[in-house]
Amino acid sequence: DIVMTQTPLSLSVTPGQPASIACKSSQSLLHTDGKTYLYWYLQKPGQPPQLLIYQVSNRFSGVPDRFSGSGSGTDFILKISRVEAEDVGVYHCMQGIQLPRTFGPGTKVDV
Amino acid sequence: QVQLQESGPGLVTPSQTLSLTCTVSGGSISSGNYYWSWIRQPAGKGLEWIGRMHASGSTDYNPSLQSRVTISLDTSKNQFSLRLSSVTAADTAVYYCARTSLSDSGRWRLFDYWGQGTLATVSS
Numbered sequence: 001d002i003v004m005t006q007t008p009l010s011l012s013v014t015p016g017q018p019a020s021i022a023c024k025s026s027q028s029l030l031h032t033d034g035k036t037y038l039y040w041y042l043q044k045p046g047q048p049p050q051l052l053i054y055q056v057s058n059r060f061s062g063v064p065d066r067f068s069g070s071g072s073g074t075d076f077i078l079k080i081s082r083v084e085a086e087d088v089g090v091y092h093c094m095q096g097i098q099l100p101r102t103f104g105p106g107t108k109v110d111v
Numbered sequence: 112q113v114q115l116q117e118s119g120p121g122l123v124t125p126s127q128t129l130s131l132t133c134t135v136s137g138g139s140i141s142s143g144n145y146y147w148s149w150i151r152q153p154a155g156k157g158l159e160w161i162g163r164m165h166a167s168g169s170t171d172y173n174p175s176l177q178s179r180v181t182i183s184l185d186t187s188k189n190q191f192s193l194r195l196s197s198v199t200a201a202d203t204a205v206y207y208c209a210r211t212s213l214s215d216s217g218r219w220r221l222f223d224y225w226g227q228g229t230l231a232t233v234s235s
Contacts, residue, residue, distance in 0.1 A: 039221050048207050048225035049158065055218050092158060096221045100173040101148075101160035 002027050002095045004104035011109045013083045021107045023076045023093035030073060030097075037096035040069055040078045043106070044089040052091075053078065085111050113137040115208050115226035123202075123233050129195040133208030133226055140189050141166045146211040147191045148222065149182060151204040159204075163211070164191060198233045205230050 003026040013019045029036050036056045041049035051060045053069035056076060066081040080087060090106040119131035133147070140147060148163040162172035164182045172180045181194040195202060206229055209222040 035218065037219070037221075041222070048209075048228050049222070050225065051220065051223045054220045054223075058218060060220065060223060094158075094221070096219065099171050100175070101221070103158040103160075105157050 001100060002029075002098055002102050004093055004095055004102055006091075006093055006104040006107050009105060009107055011107060013080075013109060013111055015085055015111055016082050019080045019083050019087075019109065021078045021091050021093075021109075023071075023078070023104055025074045025076075025095050027098075028073045029076075029095050036072060038069075038071065038076050039094045039096055040067075041092045041094065042087070042089050043092065044086075047089075049092060083109075083111060087111065113210065113224045115210065115224055117206060117208050117226045117229040119206075119229060119231065121230055121232060123198050123231060124235055125199055125233055126197055129193070129198050129202065129231055129233070131193045131206055131208075131229060131231065133191050133193075135189050135191070135210070138210075139186075140184055140191060141186045143167065144213040147182075147184065148209045148211060149193045150207045150209055150222070152207070152228075153201075153204040161193065161195075161206075200233050203231065203233045 005024045007022045029038050038056045040053040043049040057069045068079045070077050088111050090108050092106050093104040114136045116134045123129045146163045149161040152158050162182050164170045179196045184191045208226045210224045211221045
C-alpha cells in the first residue's frame with residue numbers, strides 16, 4: 001500500500017494569515033496517463049470529509065479560491081492564502097493512483 | 112444536487128454481519144461515470160477505504176478486509192450496500208458512503224460527495 005504522511009499534524013493559525021500543509025507519498029502519484037492522483041479533503045467538526053482539491057491543483061465546485069494545491073511526484077502542498085474561521089477542521093490528503101486508496105493521518109487546523 | 116444517506120443498525124453483535132445501505136438521490140447509480148465506495152473512520156482516527164463498486168458490476172476491496180466484505184448495488188432502489196462479516200470491536204467506526212465521478216474534462220474526482228456517516232458499534 002502507498003503510505004501517505006502529512007506535516008504538520010496540528011496547526012494553529014491566525015485569521016487572515018496564510019497556512020500550508022505538506023503531504024508526501026511513499027510512491028510517485030504520477031500516472032501513465034499524465035495525471036497525478038493526489039486529493040485534499042477538509043473534515044469540519046462533526047461532518048463528513050468534503051473534497052477540496054482533486055488531481056493536485058483542481059478546486060472542486062464551490063471551493064473558495066483561497067485554497068490552492070501544488071506539487072508533483074511524491075511531494076504536495078495545500079495552501080490557504082488567508083485563513084478564515086470556517087476553515088477549521090482536519091485536512092486529509094489521499095492518493096488515488098493505486099488500490100487500496102490510502103489517506104494521510106490528517107492535519108488538525110484551528111483558528 | 113447529489114445526496115447520499117447511510118442507514119443500518121447502530122449496534123452489531125461480535126462475530127455477526129454488519130449491513131449498511133446508502134441511498135442516493137439526485138443522480139442515478141447506474142451511470143458508467145461513477146464509482147460507489149464505502150469508507151470508515153474509527154473514533155479519533157484516520158480514514159480507511161473499504162471498497163468500491165461500479166455500475167458494470169465490478170468491485171474492488173481493500174485487501175485488509177477483502178475476505179469479509181461485500182458491496183452490492185440495487186439499481187431499482189438507487190442504493191448500494193455494504194456487508195462486513197465476522198465483526199469485532201475493531202470494526203467499530205463511523206461508516207461513510209461516497210461517490211467518485213468523472214468530470215467533463217476527463218478528470219476523476221474521487222469522493223466528491225459523501226453521506227453524513229453512520230456509527231456502527233460492535234458490542235455484545
